Amino acid sequence: MKGTEKMATAEFIGKVKDKNGYAVHLLYKYRGHEYMITDEHNGYSEPMYVKHKNEQNRIDREIEDSMKPQKEYKYEDSAEYGFELFWNYVEG
Numbered sequence: 001m002k003g004t005e006k007m008a009t010a011e012f013i014g015k016v017k018d019k020n021g022y023a024v025h026l027l028y029k030y031r032g033h034e035y036m037i038t039d040e041h042n043g044y045s046e047p048m049y050v051k052h053k054n055e056q057n058r059i060d061r062e063i064e065d066s067m068k069p070q071k072e073y074k075y076e077d078s079a080e081y082g083f084e085l086f087w088n089y090v091e092g
Contacts, residue, residue, distance in 0.1 A: 008056075013027040014026075022042065024041070026039060031059055031063060033062070037051040038051075
């Protein structure tokens with residue numbers, strides 16, 4: 001995102017505890033996409049802000065990729081066409 005744009009914030013949806021009680025799965029919605037991060041309470045995992053940042057960056061990339069123009073399908077670009085050329089060459 002550009003510096004002049006306002007950053008979207010994640011909306012908290014809910015949480016679910018593991019059976020053993022050591023981890024909490026937190027559910028969020030960001031830019032229309034849901035994601036889940038896990039707080040393990042073990043002191044060894046990534047900080048929560050890093051997990052949020054990684055998930056939000058992943059969602060931003062997905063949105064950007066979906067906005068890119070899709071390449072038009074051509075049979076000549078397909079693997080099937082490549083195999084057809086190969087077998088025609090082998091069979092002579």
